[in-house]
Amino acid sequence: MKLFKKVMAVGLASTMVLSMAACGGAEKETTAAPATTAAETKAEETKAEETTAAEAAETTAAEVAAAAGDFDASNTTVGISIYKFDDNFMTLYRTELERYLVEELGFKKENITIQDGKGDQAEQSNQIDNFITSGVDVLILNLVQASSAPQITDKCKDAGIPVVYINREPDVDEEERWKAEGLQATYVGCDARQSGTFQGEEILETANKGDINGDGKVSYIMIQGDPENVDAQYRTEFSVKALTDAGMEVNELFKQRGDWDQAKGQQLTQDALTQFGEEVEVVFCNNDAMALGALQAIEAAGRKVNEDIYLVGVDALTEAVQNVLDGKMTGTVFNDHMAQAKAAADIAVQYLKGEAVEPVNMVDYRKVTPDNAQEVLDALK
Numbered sequence: 001m002k003l004f005k006k007v008m009a010v011g012l013a014s015t016m017v018l019s020m021a022a023c024g025g026a027e028k029e030t031t032a033a034p035a036t037t038a039a040e041t042k043a044e045e046t047k048a049e050e051t052t053a054a055e056a057a058e059t060t061a062a063e064v065a066a067a068a069g070d071f072d073a074s075n076t077t078v079g080i081s082i083y084k085f086d087d088n089f090m091t092l093y094r095t096e097l098e099r100y101l102v103e104e105l106g107f108k109k110e111n112i113t114i115q116d117g118k119g120d121q122a123e124q125s126n127q128i129d130n131f132i133t134s135g136v137d138v139l140i141l142n143l144v145q146a147s148s149a150p151q152i153t154d155k156c157k158d159a160g161i162p163v164v165y166i167n168r169e170p171d172v173d174e175e176e177r178w179k180a181e182g183l184q185a186t187y188v189g190c191d192a193r194q195s196g197t198f199q200g201e202e203i204l205e206t207a208n209k210g211d212i213n214g215d216g217k218v219s220y221i222m223i224q225g226d227p228e229n230v231d232a233q234y235r236t237e238f239s240v241k242a243l244t245d246a247g248m249e250v251n252e253l254f255k256q257r258g259d260w261d262q263a264k265g266q267q268l269t270q271d272a273l274t275q276f277g278e279e280v281e282v283v284f285c286n287n288d289a290m291a292l293g294a295l296q297a298i299e300a301a302g303r304k305v306n307e308d309i310y311l312v313g314v315d316a317l318t319e320a321v322q323n324v325l326d327g328k329m330t331g332t333v334f335n336d337h338m339a340q341a342k343a344a345a346d347i348a349v350q351y352l353k354g355e356a357v358e359p360v361n362m363v364d365y366r367k368v369t370p371d372n373a374q375e376v377l378d379a380l381k
């Protein structure tokens, strides 16, 4: 696949040259000889740009077409880095990603390297550098810090390696840059605003719309993921917004970061219940791992979900969906790791075949309530 990568790099360079020349801002790599006048230099520059762009366009179209038939999954190498292995949801995701690449797309297991970023951006960046040096054909990256996407994308661009970011979304400016500069970088994920809204709706669908004690307001605690992560930000904001949009008054008693972690979810919920006791009507958790922890604290405090307290999470971990079925959680939201893994792998292949890819690719979330929990559970098996 080495030849192919080179072809893609050429394609990328020419796209950039063309787009830059089009807006009159193409940069020169070489400087003119000192004796030439500015006008001469300018004329030479323009000519050189036109030639380069035209030549590159010709070569690229042919090369990309040739390369399209060149894709062979069985000799293609993939570098995958997960922000940390010790994350329930990302463990499901990476297992499915590898299964899909091997079983459905024909990649060889030994050509897929999956590394653990261990929650440390410096460590993960080193791993990515090594992937680049070893010349993998495509990268699928779940960044520790989405804010490092610009530097990593530039390194991938220089090496001519397409990159598919998953799960932790880089910011809009960066995604727009990929499109504007014709970079082979893309994001596959879910719009976390939707999951937050679904959580709020699940509370609104209860008999008393979350106002268990009938005092005219919904008093809640919020257990957040990593607040740097847009999933945590949006779920926090939109779960509550769904309530206020529906005309409910809300009362935030407590909001703390649990970093997506079950043990932290348990500790924080325990702290909040100790501090606010019966006042707590709703426990919003940005993910299911923390909701499982929250449930332990709720049960330890002698409270009963769906009777004197509501509890919602996101992800649809098997255990959480079972809890919804058993009435121990009010609801969760299916963060479809199977559809996301499939999309990420399919898009990686699109790049390798020289096909165009959109900069942002979103998969839908799905509400999980007692009505459909069994169906979701069956789909997860």
Ligand code: BGC
Residues within 6 Å of the ligand: 083, 087, 088, 089, 090, 167, 168, 229, 231, 260, 286, 287, 288, 289, 314, 315, 335
């Ligand atoms: C999931 C969390 C997970 C996080 C990792 C989120 O989309 O809901 O469970 O910990 O991604 O970035």
